[in-house]
Amino acid sequence: MKINYFFIKQVQKNSSFLVLFFLDILFIILIIFFYIQQIKQFNKQKSILKDKIESSEKRKSLIELANNLKNRDIDVELINQYLNSLIPNNENFFSIITALENLSQETGFMIINYNLDFIDTNSKTVSLKITGIGDMDTFLEFLKNYRFNGGRLITINKIDYYPEDQTNSLTNEKNLYLTFYSQQKQPNKIFLGTINDNDKKLILEILSKTKIIKNELNPNKEIEFESREDPFQIANE
């Protein structure tokens, strides 16, 4: 093999540059690698932080909405007492009977009989077929007030009304199918809308009409709600 002395001499003369060349290449590769890693890490951290902020912003909006209601003299704690009466945490027949009695007394439409409708009754709704007597005015009064005035939320999904039948209050019996509700757990459902005028009117109607039924069997028992530090915890999982 032919040895080129001139080349070797030049390499010896420029050895420091050769070392610097390899170091430059090594460090540039290292910097590029480090730069890419940092971008990935920052983006990951930023994404996690942004999710946290988004979740916290939602909670903040919720609190601001609650504060807004407070400023408009809507006492959420008080409304909750009415709502808990209308839709109790657990179903109890005592409150259903109380609600029917309240309605009878208030409207004059006498409920003389009620039967549990097992077909439409489940863990969260109770369906009752009721028979009542009353003249046209008391029946209309019942139809006007049944939803909140008893102290329990009542719905009726269909009404057949025959005014002419109401002429004789003693002999005319009316059958109605009433549905009562108890609370359903909805941990994922977070409402972030505003309370509009219709909602406000509905709240005022509830406050003015509802007669709170206290749980006589367990008057000190507070209705328990599952509380979480992060309301979106389950949704994110």
Add this chain to the structure above:
Amino acid sequence: MKTKKINLLSQHRNYLLYQNYFLMFKKIVYLLTGLFFVFLITSLIFIATKKKQMDVLIQKEQNLQTFIKNNFPLEENFKNFNNLFSQLKENLNKDVNFYPYYNLINDSLKISTNPPVIESLKIDQNKKVNFTLSFNNMTHLIEFLDYVEKETFLTNFINLKLESFSVESQSLLNTSTSYKLSFVGQFKKINYEN
């Protein structure tokens, strides 16, 4: 004896060639060193900027957490309210809410010059309605049919059609006759149903 010849000019040319190559190599090394510093400074600026951005976000999150912590009881109350109120509204959608619709139809009938009598009124939770009106003479019925086609009456309904028309006499000897009109249709939802 054969003497070895050395071409000094040719060797010198080779030497100069290698020297030129290494001069070029030196320039490349300077360039790479410059590039290294540019990369280093850029990445340091990048890290500093990103760190600043992260600090801003961390501070924002901390402020939000403090706000939430300070308002925790209010938030819990509102969550309960939210849950109950949305369930209440959902359940109310299953209700026929008869009375305001009865009033609506009753008031609409009163506007006509000779209001008929409501014989029957059936409403379901979807606001589908079926009602029968009774008239004591034919003229009133025709007047009412004119009224029914007006916007003031129809404005309350999504759709409405005349289902049947019947004439009923109390007895053969009795001259009093009642005329009945049956309608089927669907009410427009009242914005606020009280």
